Amino acid sequence: MKRLDVFNGDADGICALHQLRLAQPQPEARLITGVKRDVALLRQIEDEQGSQVTVLDISLDKNRDSLLKLLANGCTVFYADHHYAGEVPVSERLTAHIDPDPLLCTSLLVNKLLNDRHALWAVAGAFGDNLDEAALQLARRLSLSCEETERLRETGILLNYNSYGAAVDDLYFHPAELCRLVRPYENPLAFHAESPALRTLREGCKNDMDKALSSTPLHEDEAGRVFRMPAEAWARRVSGVCANALANQRPALAHALLTENSDGSLLVSVRAPLQNRNGADSLCRQFPTGGGRAAAAGINALPVERLDDFIRAFSCQFRRQAV
Template sequence: MNYIDIFNGDADGIIALLQLRLAEPRGSQLVTGVKRDIQLMDKLEFTADDVITVLDVSMEKNMVGLNKALQVGAKVSYFDHHRPGDIPKHPSLNATIDMDPNVCTALLVDSYLEGQFHMWAITAAYGDNLLAKAEQLADKAKLSSFEREQLKEFGTLINYNGYGASIDDLHIPPAKLFESLLPFQNPFDAIAADNSPFALLQQAYQQDMAEAEAAECIANTDTSEVYLLPNQQWSRRVSGVFGNYLANQHPDKAHAVVSDSGDGTYLISVRAPLNNKTGADEVCSEFVTGGGRKAAAGINKLPHEQLNGFVSRLNEFYS
């Protein structure tokens, strides 16, 4: 057997795989990338000997690669919470898909594993900005205020590390970050360990967020806010977590963080209002390189000349 683990490079994808490999250790080929690099299956060639696990990347965006794998006889397990498109009916495909906006992939894996590594799942929920769900789970787990803040910060930091136009923008490549967390059965041990990435990411996050908080707001209405960040590595790294921060500050508004990519396009991160977690995927999917899920979505390359049209569409959709 040849094992291949394909996963999103954000907190949800990394922690979803982390739980599985803590429960079912195996050497595998790791296939991942920055958070926006989601067509991961389409890049690969498969054989009948392959046992493939796919986590937190849209099935709809990977349908070519998925069908290619199934056609050659590979076995595929698929966990995700994004829009799947038409799920193939195939005996070699085991798909666990749930588009509920209060669910993330790590929580689907947590249910599959019957809560074996539940603290990691709560960390992922915090990192994916499912704050109400994470707090609900923390209540059931009887976590203290200090423990909740630890998991919230760690989840945010892991998520923050996944944003960038390329791996070069990131502090730690996602595959390496996954491997660095694998020795730890729970996130509290990882936070306390001398060799944990926690301290490195904490310092980097604080520096980047200080820059983002001085960003220019280019559109502000009763229903949405749009912030423009310059062509800098820090702005590409912070775009997602800054969007989460803004959404939590103004839960009745939609938010977009627009980062100049320096090539005539913008990288855009969109958050639906926390009190109306729907539509982000619809707005972004209207643009060629856009997609995502109901509560959070993005556009990888929006031409500069389309920015005004995007801002108008965002405000129109949520008005």
């Protein structure tokens, strides 16, 4: 039987899959992934017949039609995710573990299924998804030292950094390649200490963040801050990590980072206030190509002529939550 592993190319997707494959090795499985915003991944394989498909960290709602085709074609599907799903199809060939709780990510869901078998990777995945509170809680339960916890934090952040870009050419590593580079490491602390790939990402992230954090807000009010970045690869790469860093700087505020796409539209990353992790998804779904989860969401291509509409909606959404 053909096996396919379909996963978001960010830290959460990679760490979730790595946990599963440490517990249930499938070295022959074909890897289907892409940049973080490439979430309709099941379209690439919807004509598969009778395959075994694992799907991690992409919205079921965004992949519904393709999922239904796979099930109709006799595929068995294991699906774990924390994004908005809508109605989950009922099928004897579908096993779904979906929980949109804003304090969960797919790595943490998989860790629960595996009973902490490879929990250090779940800590890294949660840090990469900016779920510091949940990551720290698990790290304390595992009796990790402060130094070990900080190494896992950096590992998650850097894996996540590699996932942002308009296309794979913006990234240092194709996410499938990065997944293969992670594969030999049962312990993420060894990966942190030994991996040349992580050293490359560390240097790249520092250079990009130095540029990004020198920016001033395009808009700021009592609800949040909006930043706009240029149409350059470094800005696209750093958009997610920078949005998370800004959110951690001012946890009572919402944040949006706008990066210019090559066609003039805007790539939008939104973070709800860390003190109230809700509303990012409902805001972004008001615009074409928008989606995500309650705590963190985005818009792939916001028409520049709708920038003022977005800022008004952003301010309205999070001002209302702050009341």
